[in-house]
Amino acid sequence: MRTRLAMLVALSSLSLPAAAQSNAKAVPRMPDGKPNFNGVWAGPAFAHNVGPNDTDTPVVTNFDPRRMAPLLAGAEKMFRQAPTGDVRHDDPTELCLPDGHPREALAPYAQQIVQTPDTIVWLYEYMHFFRVIPMNKPHPADVDSTFMGDAVAKWDGDTLVIDTIGLREWTLAASNQWHSDALHTVERLRYIDATTVSYEILIDDSKLFTKPWSQEFQMKLHPTWKLLEQVCEENNRCESGKCTPSDVQK
């Protein structure tokens, strides 16, 4: 445990030099001087090639296997769970079940951050999920396991640090990779320039990986975007590939 904590501290400190390099003058700021992350963002799953009319390109984004720490002995079975024939297990989002954190962050949909001095509200367009994240508060002593977990935030200089626990065993990413109920994540947001933010996420799953690992993505601010309605159940068809004429050719 002590070794794992030491690794967490070491990985977190890797971000400090990069944070120090950010252009402090370019960072939008709140009245209290903290970086201002308010706005609608194209998250990690966009190319960030801003085109005419503030367009951007959704792009396939997953955790890079090369960034992952080695799996613990015997953990492969939990990490890559074999298909069972039950779509609820094999491909739960097909039934419009949630992505959950942290997979939700990698969905190719917009995300909005609403920031106050006391709270960060993170709204995800995909399936209308949200996280209400208090600043400078501890996690509750008894946390239920949920899809989005329990998150608390704090400032590390100009870097917003979000710590999340209480995640149920669920898919870590598409392609049938899973995480355990021991997953703990640390997200670090810092401005690179006035419209670009580095989004680094540390994955600490003591039931799966030999040590924590992290990956850095980017988010792009889109001043003209609004979150759109995304009701997965609206017209969900062809579940499990059973795409019958009566189902579709209405």
Added chain:
Amino acid sequence: MSKLAIVGLLLLSSAAFAHHAYTAEFDTTKPIKLTGVLRRLEWTNPHIWLYLDVKDENGKITSWGFSASPPGMLTRRGITKTSLKLGEVLTISGHRAKDGSNNASGNIVTFADGRDALIGQDQALRPAELASPPQK
């Protein structure tokens, strides 16, 4: 990169981009490309559906349904509901539904004037879009 690796990458991309596993619904060994008149458009989540009336060599018209990206993803790329007009002749390429019905994925749409656009889930079909802003 070997052909096999490229195919693998394509399949991985497809699986990761949809709200469900692409390969569970569509048969990637059965590409399809059909031209017809856009009879109906469902601009809905989790995927839009386009219906083409496709005429065969005997003049018989068959309706085909194509499942493409969700409205939000298309909107972010600059494709809106008005980009697809009822009565317009379109050519759509994708993969057939695994159940053999007249349904398919809609990956690329080609308009009568030769313009085309990625409307589906397979980003690897249009890699240039990842490197440069979309053109008006």
